[in-house]
Amino acid sequence: MKTKTISRRKMVWLYLLFAIMISGLLAACSDTEETGSPSQTPNENEGTVNEEGASEEEPLEISMILPLFEEVPDMNNHFWTEFQKRTNTVLDIEWVPSGDFSTKFDLVLSSGALPDVMWAPNVNDPNLLRAINNGAFTEIGQYLGDFSNYPNLRDNAAPNAWRFVDRDGEIYGVPRFRPAIDQGLKIRKDWLDNLGLPIPTTLEEFADALEAIVTQDPNGTGQNDTIGHVHSYGGTGIHAAFAAGFGALDPAYDSDGGMIHYNLHPGFVKTVDYFRDLYERGALPKEFVTISQTQTQELFESGQAASYIRNIWRAWMFEESIQRTDPEAEVVIVELEGPEGPAVQLESGVYGALMLSNQLSEEKVKRILDYFEMTNTDEFFEMIFFGIEGIHYELDESGERVMNEVGDVEIGTSVQQPLPLTYNDWWKSYDKNAPKEYNETVLEDTAHYSEVGKVNPFAYLTAPTWVDTWPRYQNEWESRVVETIVGNMTMDEFEAYIESVREKPEMKQAFQEFAEAYEAFWK
Structure with missing residues (x-):
């Protein structure tokens, strides 16, 4: 009797495992047919998601050197905790005051000790171009191809942005999209x-x-x-x-x-x-x-x-x-x-570029590009610009966002740095802490800059x-x-x-x- 009981248990477990596998395969096929985007569809480097929507894949760890425009942020605060959760990343960022960044950039290039991702302030800087010629950075055009797998980086880019970083048919950085009026x-x-x-x-x-x-x-x-x-x-x-x-x-x-x-x-x-x-x-x-x-x-x-x-x-x-x-x-x-x-x-619509070290594995390059693709949406822009409703801002009676004290502290310029940012033509003229009437006046007074500048x-x-x-x-x-x-x-x-x-x-x-x-x- 004991032997028969064990055998039945084994059969039950094998049946359950088989059913789970079939269910997972069907779900994966369904997702692929509906989305077709690496930011939404698991590829060979991605894991599954649990019932809460969080990825069960190991978080992507990315070391970065980025400019700092205010106080050094607490990477464990509400914003950064939620951002890293949504992107399934662990960001190891060295923040450099913006006024000192050019000096730091040249020092890092000369040392050869590159992080996974480093912002380049000027895509035509001679020191950067020499570093590219010397093989310091990954040529990412080979992965982007015709952008069919990166529709957000294609469709939400500034006009001509990818042409600005094209060097004889090769691309060595993800442009950071910025309004021309700035x-x-x-x-x-x-x-x-x-x-x-x-x-x-x-x-x-x-x-x-x-x-x-x-x-x-x-x-x-x-x-x-x-x-x-x-x-x-x-x-x-x-x-x-x-x-x-x-x-x-x-x-x-x-x-x-x-x-x-x-x-x-x-x-x-x-x-x-x-x-x-x-x-x-x-x-x-x-x-x-x-x-x-x-x-x-x-x-x-x-x-x-x-x-x-x-x-x-x-x-x-x-x-x-x-x-x-x-x-x-x-x-x-x-x-x-x-x-x-x-x-x-x-501005050209491009404010520097995010450069990927040539020391990265192909798998990590693809995962970083998927991270840029996933975050280059209007939804992520809203999070980056305003934060999270109920934590960083509230809605007033007219539906306007009103930043609170937490938002004033956590949602500054630095939160915009570790991703390209989907393009629009207004956000460098709009202060989210200013009255609605003030912003409307500024936008109206400067709109013609695009014609005369x-x-x-x-x-x-x-x-x-x-x-x-x-x-x-x-x-x-x-x-x-x-x-x-x-x-x-x-x-x-x-x-x-x-x-x-x-x-x-x-x-x-x-x-x-x-x-x-x-x-x-x-x-």
């Missing part, structure tokens, strides 16, 4: 009001207004303690928005038909002359070249500086910060007309000769720009220097390559 020049309207000055509408009026602000005590302290314009991105202190007003973002050609790079563009030379005038009039801080990117924001946000260029949406945030010590502060976005057109710079073509063009040659000149060029702005070099001397660099054979060759690339890109 940067905006901000100025303290309350200081202008205190001096009886109108909001400037031209670059010339802007210079006059800054000179008045730094010499006429707009804050009423009895001292000349106000600062004029603080730059955003280090180096020469010249933001491309100003250069747009002098035509430096328009194509310019040498006598041989070569396309002159932005750094050597006649319009850039005129922009240097303009900044030289700002400096002579005290509108730039004396030590501007040594002020870090992080410090420039601190100077404006703490109420010490009159103007600053950064994302349009930050105007409300800056105003609120300044009002903590100066309740009458008012920050407005200004559009200035230059000699060659509006001083409005548009210019994209720097060298944000997406590259030339092999330039990559090999420019690093030898870059430090000298930057030094000459600064020397000219502060008056240690005359404009005639600077123009002669720029002309001498333009005439070098290797530069002539690079210009020819740029012209060919530009024509091919827009064919």
